[in-house]
Amino acid sequence: MRELDELKALGDAGKAAEMAAYHKTVRPYLGVAVPVIDALARGWRAGLDVPARVDLARRLWDSDVHEARIAAAKLLTQARIRPDEEVWRLIAGWVPQFDAWAIADHAMKAGERRLLAQPARLDEVEPWLEHPSFWVRRAALVGTLPWTHLRNPKPEDLERRERVLSWLARLADDREWFVQKAIGWWLRELSKHDPQRVRDWLAADGARLKPFARREAGRWLPENRDAARGGQLP
Numbered sequence: 147m148r149e150l151d152e153l154k155a156l157g158d159a160g161k162a163a164e165m166a167a168y169h170k171t172v173r174p175y176l177g178v179a180v181p182v183i184d185a186l187a188r189g190w191r192a193g194l195d196v197p198a199r200v201d202l203a204r205r206l207w208d209s210d211v212h213e214a215r216i217a218a219a220k221l222l223t224q225a226r227i228r229p230d231e232e233v234w235r236l237i238a239g240w241v242p243q244f245d246a247w248a249i250a251d252h253a254m255k256a257g258e259r260r261l262l263a264q265p266a267r268l269d270e271v272e273p274w275l276e277h278p279s280f281w282v283r284r285a286a287l288v289g290t291l292p293w294t295h296l297r298n299p300k301p302e303d304l305e306r307r308e309r310v311l312s313w314l315a316r317l318a319d320d321r322e323w324f325v326q327k328a329i330g331w332w333l334r335e336l337s338k339h340d341p342q343r344v345r346d347w348l349a350a351d352g353a354r355l356k357p358f359a360r361r362e363a364g365r366w367l368p369e370n371r372d373a374a375r376g377g378q379l380p
Contacts, residue, residue: 147205149190153178153213156186165212171246178213187220194221200232207240212249219252225259234260234267241274244281247324254289262292265306275313280322286313287328294335307336311347318354326355330362337366 153176161177169175191199199221206218222233237257244250261267274286293299293307314329337344344367352360364370 147209149186149202149206149217150209150211150214152186153183153211153217156182157213169212169246169248171212174211176211176213180216183213183217184220187217190217191221191224196227196229196233200236204236207236212246215249216252219249219256222256223252223259224256225263227259227263230260230263234264238270241282241285242277242279244279244285250281250285251288254285257285257289258292261289265302268306268309272313275316280320280325283317283320283322284324284328287317287325287332291332291335294332294339297339311343314347315351318351321356323356326359327362329355330359333363334366337364341367 156178157176159177161179162175163177165175165177190202194202203218203221206214206221209215219237222237227233234257237253237260240253241257244253261271268290271286271289274282277283287310290306290310290313293303293310296303296307299307310332314332317325317329320326333344333347344363348360348363352363355363
């Protein structure tokens with residue numbers, strides 16, 4: 147595959163060994179930095195229609211090379227893709243294969259664009275909360291992060307935000323570190339735009355979180371930022 151050969155040509159054996167040790171997931175690593183992968187993917191994407199882009203993304207993903215999987219996600223990380231059903235089907239099909247946070251997060255960055263484009267897909271995401279793999283449960287939260295960032299949400303966006311907040315409550319007793327981290331991340335991001343809703347969620351369900359996730363959730367609440375500036379928090 148020409149595109150995979152391009153990635154391999156940019157590899158660095160020393161960096162590849164460091165990445166393998168850091169990610170602790172058994173697969174080939176090339177030692178190519180993410181900005182370089184991003185530039186390559188943009189160039190490939192420019193010359194391809196949607197079906198060809200999906201085909202290339204599928205082949206790159208199936209290579210199981212770390213950088214190729216990130217490139218596959220970046221090929222599909224675009225707000226406007228029409229039609230996008232085949233793109234969503236491919237991304238959703240990757241989710242049960244997640245086994246490392248870096249690849250999972252890049253893939254869900256593409257996934258969140260498709261969820262924003264078609265919020266009805268949240269119906270498909272909700273069953274992920276019950277999946278035996280914690281990576282799949284985590285993906286349900288990471289993929290819905292855009293609803294924490296809306297400064298002027300419409301009523302339907304608020305309904306979707308409340309739906310995901312109910313998902314956080316469902317997962318609050320999940321003891322998996324990566325799930326707890328995602329809950330804290332989701333609430334922390336929401337606190338930048340709706341701190342009172344985060345306070346309310348923590349009052350109702352925060353005691354069920356692990357301490358580190360509870361701290362992360364409230365880190366950017368105004369009262370905690372003020373305390374941190376005053377030297378009262380570590």
